[in-house]
Amino acid sequence: MPNMSMNKNPMPAQEPDVRNKNFDEVTLGYTKEMAIDEAGRCLNCKNKPCVTGCPVQINIPEFIAKVAEGDFEGAYQVINESSSLPAVCGRVCPQETQCESKCVRGIKGEPVAIGRLERFVADYHNANCKEAAKKPESNGHKVAVIGSGPSGLACASDLAKKGYEVTVFEALHVAGGVLAYGIPEFRLPKAIVQKEVDGLKELGVKIETNVVIGKTISIDELMKDYGFESVFIGSGAGLPRFMRIPGENLNGVYSANEFLTRINLMKAYKEDSSTPIKRPQKTVVVGGGNVAMDAARCAKRLGSDVTIVYRRSMEELPARAEEVEHAMEEGIKFELLTNPLEVVGEDGWVKSIHCQKMELSEPDESGRRRPVALGGQFTDIECDCMIMSIGTSPNPLIKDTTEGLDTESFGGIKADEVGATSKPGVYAGGDAVTGAATVILAMGAGKKAAAAIDEYLA
């Protein structure tokens, strides 16, 4: 008899007033008892609607059934057939618009907490399974993966499991891409990312940090001089956008990328860090996506008063509902329907933001209602730190140095549904193709490309 409770088992979490002063993980994860109880809410539907909502088609009812039986390692094995980063995805996937949005239990009441269960299973495995993954026998084919973010890790993992000799090239000094430099410790502990990377190494994947493909080595050289038969480009969308308004280059104005990289990659939040960061009194974050929430919550943890400035209304906020809720609980303010016009400075430092008040008109091509200026209504927000979080574009380093690689006008690499680019043997996926999107979509693209590369080299 299924557990007919209308609500998910709540996620244990640090109290908002405590956690907004530290960088420890906000949510603490289910206990075994909670996991088994929550798994009991799954109806094990025959047509598995939840699976259709998962970009990597995890057999969700099957893993949940194992959890319900208390066979947590068995549950892990089910997930592991389809996903290479469950501990990451269980934490950062937007389940509410994916698997959980399709859950039958969500029609009356809350859907099954699939994301929380995925995280529980992955954490259980990481804590209890000490067995190193077996290195598969080599099939003699060499594949290069550019970028160690979600798409690159997923692609490398699938290829390595099939026996390919995979080398991952990473421009920074640690692997993980956006999981390492972008998503904060309190949402995705770096030890978890490291664990996933270590798992890949056990499969025989080589990780070469400090190599910038396009600069240190070109793609043509990888294929001609280094013997790689195929290349997967998962270089992400790392180029920050700015608003092109006056005063943007004042001191105290950061891109979200820079602010987050200093904090996450370089550990600038620690008192003894050798990388500096402004410890602001009053911060304005511009933008409404997950990255904006991350930047705002980081600034809060550095001791700042934080306001998010967004030009649309609460309904259009692109961030995950959970992130917005967490941000609000932690005391972050929202100044909606507000669009910065100018950054006002004093002695070279940002002092305030001069903003236009907005109202919503008809929906635009994205389906969201378009913000338009509300004539004559302005507001000025004082601050000593401003963080631009209005999106990123694909990094041009590879496109500029690779002949025969076609790109879209926005900079994304042109690739078909399995990731094949205009250059033979070269595949691409994730944000490098689509522009900024989610971890799980990038992972899905990496997996599809791995299958296509396998077919190409077979």
Add this chain to the structure above:
Amino acid sequence: MYKIVKKKELNPTVTFMSVEAPLVAKKAKAGQFIIFRAKEDSERIPLTIAGYDREKGTVDIIFQIVGAGTEILNSLNEGDFIHDFVGPLGKATEIEGLKKVAVVGGGVGCAIAYPVAKALHEQGAEVTSIVGFRSEDLIILKDEFEAVSSKYILMTDDGSAGEKGLVTTPLDELLKSGEEFDEVIAIGPLIMMKFVVATTKKYDVKTVVSMNPIMVDGTGMCGGCRLTVGGETKFACVDGPDFDGFLVDFDEAMSRGAVYKPFEQKAREETCNLLKQG
């Protein structure tokens, strides 16, 4: 890990190192830079490449000990390893087709002006080198510059060597006397480059400057190195580090360069104390 195969003190605050980094050495060109982290928990710091040996697989760096990061780098010796060393980053200095060039170097900037002068000399260009230092004991690469320059003009602030004065004085005199340079390439402190540009502007001689702003990743990801060039925002790491000097907003660059001054001061003092104890 990247082995230091040679270390030499060029003056009390400037050190030369040759570092084993074959992949970087294979691709390096004058004007490009690397980013290093001396130790596992060190800051990422950009340094323009001072030289390279493709066969030996080494890259030369010359750095002034200005903060905690360079202090820690300087505490490493021959045979030790630099934790991270990535590059070559940025665009190379464009020297193709140049026949007559004035290379202006200031202080430790001479370390990166020299490979440019050398590359120009090697392609048969006539190089006038004008270099400036605070005083005689800070002079670096004198013999090297002389070997690749048809004219070598040495200036010091205090007159302890060469002529007393700033690099802009002989530059102005040369231009006034009718010397026609295809280009002036200036590499040094921001304030020096600003005044070199103010000098060459009068004669409308194309002037290229090498910018060295604060950076984190060096691949275009953070935007910390942004500059205003010709009214547009540019990233020094991917669009530069060389820019048309007439278009660079030097005042903004100077303000941005000072953003972490108090932090750097404190970090350096703490590091000095730590290294002394060690």
